[in-house]
Amino acid sequence: MGQKYREVVSGCAFLLLGAIMFAASFSIPKGAEMGVGAGFMPRLMSILLVLGGLAVAAQGWPSGVTRLEAGGRSGNYRAVILSIAYLGAFVVLLPKFGFVITAAAYIFLQTILFCPRGNRDYRRIGIVAAVAAVAIYLVFAKGFKLLLPAGILG
Amino acid sequence: MISAGFALVLNLECLGLIGAGVFIGIVFGALPGLTATMGVALCLPLTFPLAPIQGISLLLGLYIGGISGGLISAILLKIPGTPSSIATTFDGGPMADKGEAGKALSIGLFYSFLGTLFSIAALVFIAPWLARFTLRFGPYQYFAIGVFSLTMVGSLVSGSVVKGLVGCVLGLCLAQVGAAPVSGALRYTFGFHELDNGFELLPVLVGLFAVSEILKAAEDGIPETGGVAGKHKISPTGVTLPEFLNQGWNFTRSALIGIGIGILPGIGGGTANLIAYAVARNQSKYPEKFGSGVIDGLIASETSNNASIGGALIPLMTLGIPGDTVTAILLGGLMLHGISTGPMLFKTNGPLVYGIFAATIVATIVMYAMEYLGMRLFIRVLSIKRQYLLPVIMILCCVGTYGANNRVFDVFAALLLGVIGFLLLKSGFSLSPFILGFILEPVIETNLIRGMMFSKGSVIPFLANPISAVFLAMSLLSVVLSFRNELRKKRFSTTI
Numbered sequence: 121m122g123q124k125y126r127e128v129v130s131g132c133a134f135l136l137l138g139a140i141m142f143a144a145s146f147s148i149p150k151g152a153e154m155g156v157g158a159g160f161m162p163r164l165m166s167i168l169l170v171l172g173g174l175a176v177a178a179q180g181w182p183s184g185v186t187r188l189e190a191g192g193r194s195g196n197y198r199a200v201i202l203s204i205a206y207l208g209a210f211v212v213l214l215p216k217f218g219f220v221i222t223a224a225a226y227i228f229l230q231t232i233l234f235c236p237r238g239n240r241d242y243r244r245i246g247i248v249a250a251v252a253a254v255a256i257y258l259v260f261a262k263g264f265k266l267l268l269p270a271g272i273l274g
Numbered sequence: 275m276i277s278a279g280f281a282l283v284l285n286l287e288c289l290g291l292i293g294a295g296v297f298i299g300i301v302f303g304a305l306p307g308l309t310a311t312m313g314v315a316l317c318l319p320l321t322f323p324l325a326p327i328q329g330i331s332l333l334l335g336l337y338i339g340g341i342s343g344g345l346i347s348a349i350l351l352k353i354p355g356t357p358s359s360i361a362t363t364f365d366g367g368p369m370a371d372k373g374e375a376g377k378a379l380s381i382g383l384f385y386s387f388l389g390t391l392f393s394i395a396a397l398v399f400i401a402p403w404l405a406r407f408t409l410r411f412g413p414y415q416y417f418a419i420g421v422f423s424l425t426m427v428g429s430l431v432s433g434s435v436v437k438g439l440v441g442c443v444l445g446l447c448l449a450q451v452g453a454a455p456v457s458g459a460l461r462y463t464f465g466f467h468e469l470d471n472g473f474e475l476l477p478v479l480v481g482l483f484a485v486s487e488i489l490k491a492a493e494d495g496i497p498e499t500g501g502v503a504g505k506h507k508i509s510p511t512g513v514t515l516p517e518f519l520n521q522g523w524n525f526t527r528s529a530l531i532g533i534g535i536g537i538l539p540g541i542g543g544g545t546a547n548l549i550a551y552a553v554a555r556n557q558s559k560y561p562e563k564f565g566s567g568v569i570d571g572l573i574a575s576e577t578s579n580n581a582s583i584g585g586a587l588i589p590l591m592t593l594g595i596p597g598d599t600v601t602a603i604l605l606g607g608l609m610l611h612g613i614s615t616g617p618m619l620f621k622t623n624g625p626l627v628y629g630i631f632a633a634t635i636v637a638t639i640v641m642y643a644m645e646y647l648g649m650r651l652f653i654r655v656l657s658i659k660r661q662y663l664l665p666v667i668m669i670l671c672c673v674g675t676y677g678a679n680n681r682v683f684d685v686f687a688a689l690l691l692g693v694i695g696f697l698l699l700k701s702g703f704s705l706s707p708f709i710l711g712f713i714l715e716p717v718i719e720t721n722l723i724r725g726m727m728f729s730k731g732s733v734i735p736f737l738a739n740p741i742s743a744v745f746l747a748m749s750l751l752s753v754v755l756s757f758r759n760e761l762r763k764k765r766f767s768t769t770i
Contacts, residue, residue: 130701134440141447141462149459156726158454161719162461165447172440179436195493203492204693207485210672211686223669230488230665234496245662252666256673264316266677 131177138169199233206230218271219261224253276398279628283636288331291324292633295335296640302336303343304652306353306484306667308674309476310340314603318610326611327626331633333607337600338390338637341543341583342645345382345576346652350375351660353484353667357475357544357713358582360483360706361551361575368567379649380512381569382576385525387642389577392529393536393584394634397591411538413725414735418742418749419538420718425749427548428707429756438707439753441698445711446718448473448691455720468683475544476678477688478712480671482705485692488668490699496660508649517569524554524570525577532578536585542600543579543586544713548706550578556752587634591615591627 145166148159210226227249232240260266282288295317302313313336321329344359349366362382369378411419424446428438451462452472463469513521528550535546554574555564564571586601594605594615608615613623620627645652675684695705729735737743 126701130697130703134444137447144462148454148461149457156723156731158457158459158461161715161722162447162450165443165450168443169440169447172436172443175436176440179434196495197493199492199495200489200696203489204689207488207668207689207692211682211689214676214682214685219673223672227665227669230668231661233492234661234664236495248662249665252669256666256669260673260677264677266316266673267680268673268676269682 125180127180128177131173131175131180134169134173134176136173138166138171138173141166141169202233203230206233214271215269216271218273219268220253220257220273221271223256224249227252276628276631278625279630279632280636282327282625282629283331283632288328288633289636289640291328291332292335292637292640293644295332295337296339296637296644299336299339299341300343300346300641300645300648303340303355303359304346305670305674306347306351306355306480308670309356310337310344310358311600311603312476312674312678313340314600318603318607321607322610326608326613327629327633329607329611330604330630331637333604334630334633335637335640337604338580338583338634338641339644340600341580342383342386342390342576342641344579345386346379346645346649347667349378349382349572350653350657351487351663351667353487354479357479357709358542358547358579359575360544360709361547362572362579363483364551364565364575365567365569365571366575368565369569369572372567374567375653376507376509377512377569378567378572379653380509381572382512383642383645383649384511384513385573385576386580387638388525389529389532389580390583390638390641391635392577393533393581394631394638395584396533396581397584397587397634398631411741413721413728414739414742415745416538417718417721417725417736418739418745420714420721422745422749422752423535423545423549424707424710424714424718425753426552427710429753434702435753435756435760437703441703441705441707442711444698445708445713446715447711448478448708449712449715450719455716456723468681473687473691473712474678474684475713477675477684478691479709480675481688481691482695482709484668484671485688486695486699486705488664489692489696491660491664496664508646510646513569521570521573524573527557528554528574528577529581532581533585533588535578536582537588543582545710546578546582546585547575548710550574584634587630591619591630594619 141162145159145162148157148162206226206229210222213222213225228245231245231249232242235241235245257268261268261270283292298317299310299313302308303310314333317332317336321332324332341356341358344355345362345366347353347355348359348362349370352363352367352370354360354363366378366382369375424442425439428442429435449472451469452460453470454461460470511518531550531553532543532546535549536542551564551571551574554570555561558564558568558570560568590601590605592615605615613619613626671688672685675688676682678684695708698705698708725736726733737746
C-alpha cells in the first residue's frame, strides 16, 4: 500500500473517530464546575480531529486514488499478526497460568518468530526463555516485592 | 554553607547509598518499561530506617541514575528507557545504525553530566528568585505554556505539520478517557471501570515505543547480524574540541529549556527533551539532517532532560511544589522524615538543604563515572542478538506496566496502543506529538477550566495577560512558519 493511499485511509479513520467522539461527548455529564463543562475539551478535540482527518486525507488524495505509489517492499504481515496474537495470549493467560509459564511461552514463541526458518535452535531458545522468565520473576517478585501473578505454580 | 553540605554527604554510608541508588537508577532507566519514578517509588520504603540525608541521598542517586540511564536503550535499541529519552532515539538510534554507537553513548553521557551540573548550579544560585517568578504563574500562563509546548513539537518534530498536529490531538483525545479534571465526570469509559482513572503514562509509553518496535521488527525481520554487536570506542566526552565549541549554544539553550520546563509543575524531562530537540532542529543550519544521526539532536535531548532534574528540584525545595512525578515521591520521602519543604526550609534546615545540593552533585559525578566505566557492560548486555533480546525486553516492559498498578488491563492497554502506534508509524506519523499531547492534556485542560472559571467564561484574559499572550503568539507563529517552510519545500521539490 503506497504512503499516499495510507494517508487517505488514516485521514478517513480520524474523521470517523472524531465524529464518533463528537457524538459520544454529548453523553458526558457537565459536572459541577462553572463555565465550560467536562464535555468542552472532548468536543473541541473531536472537531479538531475531524478537521485534521480531512487535512490528512486531502494530502494523499490527488495521487492517492488515481495513482498508487510504487516503491517500498511489502512487509511480513503474517509475523505482525502472530506477534499481536502472542502478546494478546500472554495478556489473557497471565492471570490463570501465572507469570513464569506465560512469560516463558511468549519469549519462546516470539523468538522463534524472529529467527529465520533454517536457523532456529529450539533447545537453546527454550533454555533462554525459561531462564529469562524465572530470573525476571525472582528479581521483581522476590527482590522488589512486585506482586506478579503466580498462577498455577502458586 | 555548601561545605557543611558536603560534610554531611562525604562519608561511607552516604557515598555507598548514592552509589547503590545511581546503579539501581541506571538499571531502571536503561530497561524500557521500568522508569526512574518506579525505581524511586520501590526504594522509598528502604529509606524509613535511614537518617534524612541518607534516605534523600539514596533517592537522589536513583533519580539521577534513572533519568540518564534511559539514553542507553534509546541509542542501542531505539526504545526510550524513560519518557525523558524519547528524543534521544531520533538521532542516537541512527548513529548506532551507522556504527557510531560508542560515540553516541559517550556524547549522551557527557552532556547528561554537563546538563545535570548546569541545572544544579541554577538550583544553588538562582533557585529562590526563579521560584518566586514562576509563583506568579496562574492558569492563563500554564495553559499557554502547554499549548506552546504542544505546537512546537507538533509542528517541528514530525516533518509534516498536519500530521504532527493531528498526532497532538490524538494524544489529547486519549488523555481525556476517564475522570475529567476538576469535575471528575467520567468520559469515554463506555461502562468499563478499568477506564475510570484513564490510561496511565507507562502503558502508553510501552505501547507506543516498545510494542510498536516489536511489531516493526516482526514486519521487517531482524538480520542475523542485528543487535549492536561490534567494537564501540567509548571516550570521556565523545566530541572533539571544535565540536564541543560548536555545540556551546545548543548545549546552553537546551539546558535552559530543561531547567525552565523542570521548574513548571507537572511538566518534566518527558516534555523538555522533545521541546529542546524541536528548537535545536528549528534553529539548525541543516534541519533536514535531523533524524539521520546528527550530534546536535542527541546533545539537545540529553542536556535538556538532565537539566530538568535541577529544574524540578527548584520548586520542590523553595516552594514545596514537586516539578514532576519523581520529585513528588521525593517530597513524600522528605515528609516521611518530618521535613517540610518550602520557603522556610532554607531557614529551619539550612545544612540539610546544602546537604541535598551536595548529594545531587556527588550523585551526578558517580553517575558519570559508573556509566562511563560500565558502558562496555551495558553495550555487551544490549549486544545480545535482537531476536533474543526483544522478547525479553517486551516481558520486562510488561512487568513494569503490570507492576505499577497490579492490573492486567494496563498490559492490554499497552498492546492496544502498540498496534495503534505501529499503524501510525506505517502511515508516516511521528509518535512524539502523540505522547506529548497525552502528557500535557491534564495541564492544558485543568488550566483552561480554572482560567475560564476565574474569568467567568471569557477567553480575553488568556490573550490579555502578557506572559500567556507571548506564548500563544509564539504557538501560532511556530505553526504558521512551519506550514510556510513545508509549502516552500514542496514547491522546491516539484520544480526540480
